[in-house]
Amino acid sequence: MSTPTNSYHLTADQQKFYHENGYLLGLPPIYTQAEMAKINAELPNLLALLKPGESSKDIREWHETSTYLYEIAMNPKILDLVEGILGANFYFWASNFFIKEPHNASTVGWHQDAYYWPMAPHNSVTVWLAFDDVDEVNGGMKLLPGSHRGGIIKHKRSTQTSSVLTLELEDGSDFKADNAVQFRLKAGECSLHDDRAIHGSPANPSDRRRAGLTIRYSGTNVKNDLAVNPNFKVYLCHGVDEFKLNPSGPIPTARYGRPNFKPVSNEEAGKG
């Protein structure tokens, strides 16, 4: 792959790489260090809205009620990157945090996002925005290049209780993790991945927090099954919604707020 230019419009080489491998790294930062410091300084305001017994992984779809998250999801730099994958017409529909505090044993088992999501056809991309520097030391994500071209594999119920997911793929029998690529990002940078790519992440044994926000974007031709995920709402990001297959979401007005619905569980409709 050629060296990326300092532009958010993907080059033909970057698009080719993504379509062959199911992911993209080496992108210009979305936020400067100073901007990211401000974004991080606001995060406690959102965490303060969690109820007893909840954790950061329960912050799902709070972009519907928080301009703090909505503005990130609609950042023009991110939208330019996503346009390079999905084309002119796309919406976003999900945001959630994957935060591993220092010395946290939680893992994210190997999985394909598409196995969890009641959505068709497969035309979705995840932006994983790093809130911290993320690497192999603090439980950064790994992804199996090309695995998005191998079809959707039946997931098994997790036996590993440390995983935040309930349905997983098994290294060795379902696939071989040897070739997985280690994602390394600086705070303010992001990666892109395809909804069929096999990925996961280990625990964070380090002294450093590992926080990321995932934002899910799909082409307007993608329809969610409301019978499975009734809370699904879309926000047109770019172009026109020529299919109108999904309900639109409310535009948030408060800086921080939590939706008044309970997001369906991972098993019910996916982790996104």
Ligand SMILES: O=C(O)CCC(=O)C(=O)O
């Ligand atoms: O943050 C992680 O380690 C995993 C994220 C993930 O599974 C996803 O973005 O789909």
